[in-house]
Amino acid sequence: MRVLVTGLGTFWGSRLAQELEARRDVEVVVGVDTTEPMLPLERTEFVRTDSSHSILQRIVQATQVDTILHTHLVVDSTKLSGRAMHEINVIGTMNLLAAAGAADSPVRKIVVKSSTLVYGSNYQDPYFFREETPRTRGPQTGIERSLLESESFVRDFAEDNPHVLVTVLRFSNVLGDHMATPFAHALRLPAAPELLGFDPRLQFIHEDDVVNALMYTTTHDVAGIYNVAGDGLVTWSEVCRIMGRPRVPLPPVLANLAVEPLRAMRLVDLPPEMLALLRYGRGVDNSRFKRTGFRYKYTTAGTVDAFARSLRLQRAVGSGGPEYRYERDVETFFRHSPAVVRGRR
């Protein structure tokens, strides 16, 4: 297997490259991103591209990869401007699929890491979205729009290229030791925000399960769209109880305006899609992915509990070792210098 990973500069990209490196049947791992890998890697080849992956076609042709792991969909709108997000999610996916669908393309499998944000969050929603349940109203935020758009590109691609196995995984809200998601951020605060009078049902997935799910689809042939979320739903108040956090109520009307001063003070950023979740929550039916044989390590409550444990550890011993920094010379030396004896493991 020869694999191309997009978003190597993100946690997910680097983390998956690590997993792929550990597998003997993966001959080549190529990673692309605008920024350097976040985690130390052994044999992954890093290529710096622009955010919209415009040179991907050349890379795909040159490396003859047969599998593409598209982890580079931005799902957290607090990190980037709307413009940059659009560039990565929509234009990036478009170029990636163009490269994968070129006339003599070697690509036979594409795995896309999407998000349950595509379902939105609204009072008319069913309590458990199935993969084919339509949204109850149009996209409300830029991030939802861009994810829907990139998913529709993927859908068209799957239709036009029946010889390519296409999998879309829609992950629910992620918590874990390393992830800085809006929910993780909110739960790190001394008191967690809530919308007065609302106590939504929420569903989480542990970061390890995200990696496992992506690896599972890379190593097994499961085409189609799948919801990936921990079993069970837990209300926000219970999440805060498991985390041992008191709650501070925000006004339920004009909540977005009320959050603005907190944003300005850089205390906490609750993007509109998270405010919607704090109001109505969201549940998805995760049974289709389980029917393919995947087993989750954590339930929703288990995920929250694991996150609480990891926070307690971090409070006690700090956030761990020194940050990894990618040095091009060093990495090139280890990968290509004749002085290095390879294949000893």
Place this chain on the structure above:
Amino acid sequence: MSDQWDQQAPTVHLRESDDLNVEAPPQSTELVPVPQPEGDDDSLLRRGDVDAWGRSERLREVARMIYDPMYRHWFRVEWEGLEHIPRAGGALLVANHAAAIPSDAPTIMHGIETELQRPVYGLAENLLRAIPMLGTIWSRVGGVPAHPDNAYRLLHDDQQLVLVFPEGTKGTGKLYRDRYKLNRFGRGGFVEIAMRAGVPVVPIAVVGAEESMPMVWKSPRLAKLLNVPYVPVTANMLLFGPAGLFLYLPAKFKLRVLPPVEFDVPPDQERYSRSRVMDEAEHIRERIQLALFDMLRARRSVWAG
């Protein structure tokens, strides 16, 4: 609510996504079969008893405690035919709907839960969910938004009792002079869900709710302005002022459970014959209507029964 019932979800999916009834493919040994630190049972980690439907048995218990005197001494509820409600397995309970602020839903749920020791999930207008506090409380005590997917999942996957009022707000929004005249039963969506879930429909006729909060006048213009189903003026408001919003008149409640209606169709079909669905819905409506007339003929007094 009725409009929700008939929406057909357009199917959008990738190639091959549906034929996944394949049993678990061989699993890789390196990564995927992970040791389960918590296992599927995470009850030890839970810090609350709210289930996946937002219902809390503890709060439901509290609600029953508060409501019980009302049930016993105010409405003096009497049941007949309770044996028609299945003791196990899913069933869709269908009843006539009345009173500006419906008094029938809590009565039916309370009655069945105390008599049969089985939880009842009540489907209702999903607009409730958008109201702070009230929406949360409603959901904790067993309310679920009336979405066909929710009903199907409760009936089919969870094998629960689900209560629905097919008349929806047309039932509660009718004037006193139209009492006990059943409205259209939506578009029969409830029948389709029961067919798909493979469960029986249990019709229930309720007498008393109409007189507990009779609506004497309503303002369509105001309702349109506020974007709500109706803005009522009830006899209770005229008698008790603002307290009339919450205070029911002590009408005598009588409920009759009719024999379950089974549909002789295979479950989980994409679509069921429209005419068959409409026929069954109309048939159920008629049976409730006839039962109501029968019960009203026997009723000597609104207050004493």
